[in-house]
Amino acid sequence: MEIEKNWFQLWFNSPYYHILYNTRNEAEAEFFIDKLCNFLNPVKDAKMLDIACGKGRHSVYLNKKGFDVVGTDLSYASIRFAKKYENPKLEFFVQDMRNLFYINYFDFAFNLFTSFGYFDTDNDHIKALKSFRKSLKKEGLLILDYLNSEKIAQNLVPTETKIIEGITFNINRKIANHKIVKTISFTHQNKDYSFTEEVQAFNFTDFERLFTAAGLKISNTFGDYNLNPFNSNKSDRLIFICKKI
Numbered sequence: 001m002e003i004e005k006n007w008f009q010l011w012f013n014s015p016y017y018h019i020l021y022n023t024r025n026e027a028e029a030e031f032f033i034d035k036l037c038n039f040l041n042p043v044k045d046a047k048m049l050d051i052a053c054g055k056g057r058h059s060v061y062l063n064k065k066g067f068d069v070v071g072t073d074l075s076y077a078s079i080r081f082a083k084k085y086e087n088p089k090l091e092f093f094v095q096d097m098r099n100l101f102y103i104n105y106f107d108f109a110f111n112l113f114t115s116f117g118y119f120d121t122d123n124d125h126i127k128a129l130k131s132f133r134k135s136l137k138k139e140g141l142l143i144l145d146y147l148n149s150e151k152i153a154q155n156l157v158p159t160e161t162k163i164i165e166g167i168t169f170n171i172n173r174k175i176a177n178h179k180i181v182k183t184i185s186f187t188h189q190n191k192d193y194s195f196t197e198e199v200q201a202f203n204f205t206d207f208e209r210l211f212t213a214a215g216l217k218i219s220n221t222f223g224d225y226n227l228n229p230f231n232s233n234k235s236d237r238l239i240f241i242c243k244k245i
Contacts, residue, residue: 008118011184011195012075018055019165020184030061032112032225036143037065039220039227040241046107049135051097052115056082062110063090072100097128102135109136112145117200122210125200129214133244142216142242148223149201150232152180175201204232207240216242 011017042048046067050059053071055078063069063085072095073079082092095101097111109132119125132142153175160171172183182197202210204221211218219242222228223235230238 007196007198009074011197013077014195016186016193016195019167020162020169022164026057028225029057033058033061035225035227040108040141042067042108047105049102049106049109051100051109051111051132053082053092054078056085056092058110058112059090059092060085063087072097098124098131100131100135104137106135107137107140109140109142111142114145114147114199116144116146117202118198125210126213129210129216133215136244138244140244144240144242146202146238147199148232148235148238149180149203151235153201154233204238211242215245217245219243
């Protein structure tokens with residue numbers, strides 16, 4: 001009997017996911033990494049983990065800056081693509097974030113671009129955070145970059161249409177059961193498709209609770225990629241720097 005896959009296993013391994021999001025801003029990603037590195041001031045050859053790295057854009061740039069980087073992701077398609085960038089100081093592996101196989105190894109762990117909040121239970125999210133923590137050296141730092149659910153709730157765009165590579169993507173958004181739910185429907189080569197993205201609408205208080213349960217302590221919070229202070233009504237992002245305790 002085939003086991004039913006979670007939405008993220010189906011969607012992130014689909015070629016249509018990469019078509020829809022093929023215009024992600026590389027300059028913005030590099031700007032964010034530069035800002036973080038200036039703030040964190042990592043030592044030369046620091047060991048860094050990029051959790052849920054996708055096709056590796058953050059990992060590759062961190063490696064270009066001279067760091068020893070490992071990128072992990074659940075998507076075979078993304079890791080297969082990222083592996084073409086591998087070198088002696090840059091490796092990519094398929095891994096579930098809840099079961100990372102490194103222990104007390106990294107100086108920094110990054111979980112960027114809302115690559116969290118995909119699970120149905122707090123237990124799974126805490127398990128993932130404990131796995132992040134376990135991978136870090138003593139007093140290592142986790143950097144977690146999330147959407148600002150409170151601003152999204154105030155400014156939700158219910159419907160949107162995007163035409164990319166001749167495919168018309170019909171996108172519907174709603175908030176239900178404390179989740180931000182996006183449905184992506186389209187037709188390609190006379191076949192109808194529908195995928196779903198479901199991200200927990202975690203706010204600052206939710207993260208405080210989850211981090212505490214996982215043995216992590218918030219040391220800094222920011223509200224955008226320029227590392228400005230977080231404002232629940234105005235900030236685009238909710239970015240945490242947490243210490244392993």
